[in-house]
Amino acid sequence: MIFDKLKKFDIVFDSPEVDCPPVYSSGDVVSGRVVLELSGESRVDSLKLHAEGFAKVHWTESRSAGSSTAYTQNYGDEVEYLNRREVLLQADNGEVTVLPAGKHEFPFSFQLPEETLVTSFEGKHGSIRYWVKVKLHRPWATVRKIKKEFTVIEPIDINTPALLAPQAGTKDKMARAWYRSFGQVSVTAKIDRKGYTPGEVIPVFAEFDNSTSRSVVPKAFIIQTQTFIARGTMKQKRSVVATLCGDIVGAKRRETWHGRAIKIPPVGPSILQCRIIKVEYMLKVCVDVPGTSKLCLELPLVIGTIPLHPFGSRTSSVSSQYSVNLEWLRMAIPEQPEPPPDYSSVVTEEEAEQRHNAVASQQAEDLSGILERPLMAFVQEFRFRPPPVYSEIDPNPQPINMRPRCMTC
Incomplete structure (x- = not known):
């Protein structure tokens, strides 16, 4: 036989x-x-x-x-x-x-x-x-x-006007504990553009105005959101893939970031054109205020595959085009970085519940328009997987790309 x-x-x-x-x-x-x-x-x-x-x-x-x-x-x-x-x-x-x-x-x-x-x-x-x-x-x-x-891999060229446009925003919040007010905290942040590729460093320009009577701690995170859609219902999974920790801002003080660097690890590109699966990214600039919930400002990101000012044009074979542009699939992970925190440590239960209720109220609308917010790549298999929660894998994991934790965080 x-x-x-x-x-x-x-x-x-x-x-x-x-x-x-x-x-x-x-x-x-x-x-x-x-x-x-x-x-x-x-x-x-x-x-x-x-x-x-x-x-x-x-x-x-x-x-x-x-x-x-x-x-x-x-x-x-x-x-x-x-x-x-x-x-x-x-x-x-x-x-x-x-x-x-x-x-x-x-x-x-x-x-x-x-x-x-x-x-x-x-x-x-x-x-x-x-x-x-x-x-x-x-x-x-x-x-x-x-x-x-x-x-x-569908190419995402970040050399387009929409992805080269700067992203900025301002947000403030009154810090309260029970019925007592400690004053107002405000954050203003800006990044040079919306589109980046893995391995790039995002310079974060931000100003933190602490008018409260307590010290606050500014931080920034890159968050990946996976959205799965079926029968008019959505299921989401969020992961923190990179983090940046700033210095303590004392009471009645102001702190400015003049291009603080946060590096994009080797994650998969954004997926925005699929009807049932979306992968989106955002830069989240937060202020930890003791005794009250976080103040967070979100700036959308698109992770592309063709970097800024690429060499040459697209050919008939995407393999040849990515000889330079797919370096993120081969990037080595730096030594001794700090693992990113779980998403639950970035977003409080109250904020998560509010977000869940907001999503549920929009299910009757067109699903293609409700996801406006922006996988580790397996080099061997060229298959993308989301950055897992470390506690699910190993109590002593090898961390992904992070700058060392500051002594105050």
């Missing part, structure tokens, strides 16, 4: 670089070969290839229908981006093909759709995946299957 004679069954993608998986974009040609290695003469009915690409979301929520009744509600949806089939080996007259012992290669090639695809992604409640599946049919034998994923 061919099952016993099949020594190797593999899919190999053509790549311009040795030992470097290719990266594709919409309109690119995906090519490669299916490799069969046989220890003896074997009979084959057919060898068929199926290329697919889907965005899928799924999660469950527990519901209560009374004191003694409970049930689980399932939410799920999917969007198809690719569906191509190709026959690599099959006799025209329907008879079997006899393959001699040795190595056999069957080339394949297909073009990705010209319309914009969505960047590959792996999240807690959903994923965006592209793969090639090959089935080997033999007489009187079980069908052998093999599946191999490939990566799609």
Whole structure:
């Protein structure tokens, strides 16, 4: 039987670089070969290839229908981006093909759709995946299957007017504890532009005016928000991917940041064009006020793939374009940085509840317009995953890119 004679069954993608998986974009040609290695003469009915690409979301929520009744509600949806089939080996007259012992290669090639695809992604409640599946049919034998994923990255060029525009804002708050007022705290912040690429440093210009009778602590965070949408309902996961800690601002004092640096770690690009999955980023400048809730100012960010003033223009192969621009996939993590805090340490329970209620009240509106706020990349597999909460993995994790914690934070 061919099952016993099949020594190797593999899919190999053509790549311009040795030992470097290719990266594709919409309109690119995906090519490669299916490799069969046989220890003896074997009979084959057919060898068929199926290329697919889907965005899928799924999660469950527990519901209560009374004191003694409970049930689980399932939410799920999917969007198809690719569906191509190709026959690599099959006799025209329907008879079997006899393959001699040795190595056999069957080339394949297909073009990705010209319309914009969505960047590959792996999240807690959903994923965006592209793969090639090959089935080997033999007489009187079980069908052998093999599946191999490939990566799609849709370019986001930050050299556009919308992403080069400065982002700024001002916010103030009266610091109170119970019925006592301690005075007002205000924060004004600005960044040079909205679009950045992984590895870049964002200079934060900010002014903190502390008119209270207590000292306050300014901080800044880069936050990633993953949004999953199904059946008119949303599920969100937020993670802090970078943090910046400032010096204490004493009572009745003012502190100014003249371009304090916060570096973007090797996260995946923003995903804004998918109907059911979005990945967005924001810069959050906060002031910790003892005895009361935080004062936070949010500035939207877009994490792109084509850096400022890129070299050359886009070619037919996104792999060649990203020879310079995908350095974020290979960036080394600096030594001894500070791990980012959990999202719960940045946002209080009160703020989280207010945000949840605000989101729930908007579910009846057009979902494409309600998400206006802006994955660690696995270098080996070129698949993006969200930066996990460290406590979920290891009590002594290796931290991601951070500046050392100041003594006052």
